[in-house]
Amino acid sequence: MSLKPIIGLNADFRNTARSTPAFSFLAAGYFQSVIKAGGIPVILPPLQDEESIQAALDTMHGFILIGGGDLDPRNDGFMKHPSIREMAPIREKFDRLLMNEIAERRMPVFGIGTGMQLMNITQGGNLFFHLPEDLPEAVPHRDAQDLNHRHSLNVESDSLVGRVFGDGEIRVSSRHHMAIDEVAAGFRVTARCPDGVIEAIESEMMDWFALGTQFHPESGAASALDIRIFEEFIDGVRERVENELRLVA
Template structure:
């Protein structure tokens, strides 16, 4: 059986003076896909929906990578002064990509801002600044520790429970925005002890959709974190097999 092909969105920087515009993606994302025995395919910020649909026809799954902040004005909220929005060209593409992935029920794994994007695409919303919206929360962005880690509570019976099992878990989660209201069809499967959502999973049997606020692809991740990508690739294979049987 051929390996699954996983599409990754990329970050984008507009031209600035003598520096040309360019796209890039952290190597940890595609290295994790490669280690999970799948083929990563980095997607440029396509503008034509027909082009994007044609590309999606070639993919077995989509990894929504992390990055800067989603612009809350696109969801009807005011711009908080702490928000540092994605480049508009990336955000327009990311939102179109996420919408089509959800409509077509393509297996998807969202990380960091990618999980937040998955949530807002399906009707959920976000806390714009944890220290203000949840003043009793633990620090989720430590200016003195770029590898900031905190403990995680995993929901029994979830995919993340299958990955991590029993015992205390510490993850590399560093952010100031977070999921507030959860999109329909999803369940919270991991959270910080202060209640901030760190993992979500779709509950229906017709779609594999997973999100983590923490970053299992980072160089501070553990060997167990890699298991999340393996589960994602298994989900893409099972979806492809189901489609083949129906066809």
């Protein structure tokens, strides 16, 4: 029986609002995709100290950074654009501490949506804050009236997303107004929308299995092929764990 990797997922957070208490939550598509792909999902609420994050990661084989609200540009020395709808500060603090520890460990990581943006910016890249202004010729990358909004994708064949989608027309579930501008050192672009907006990145570092998608393969509007991204990630995590076990044996 093959190993089932333990895959961590960060949870979103909502502050107290009127009669609703504060709560932490996760869209079901994330953990359902991990289960379908052969992993065991473990969900972390926002932890606020490095020691707790380190102890939690000690029990895991890989991590998926979920999407959500916008990162606050002021945390990276930029002005806040009026279009920004930032995530709860308690979550952003957790996500940044978490990403820094994942990078330090070279733990396998898959960033989705905001998760990919966080991975890129913490590793030295930067972001467009509002595509309609920064790239006015870009096609719409979100539709407030259609949560199932999709657009086409061009992929690099020699990549994980290339193995998943192969040749032919590809359409993915997309809902974002921020995107990667400059890619962090050690990563390469492996998929773009035809308008040039970066939709996937992957690590070129031999010691770090890391990838990100701006589109959402966990979405209910995703295609049957999209689950293969989770399978590729979890297969890669499993291979690394089994190699480590063979070295110890």
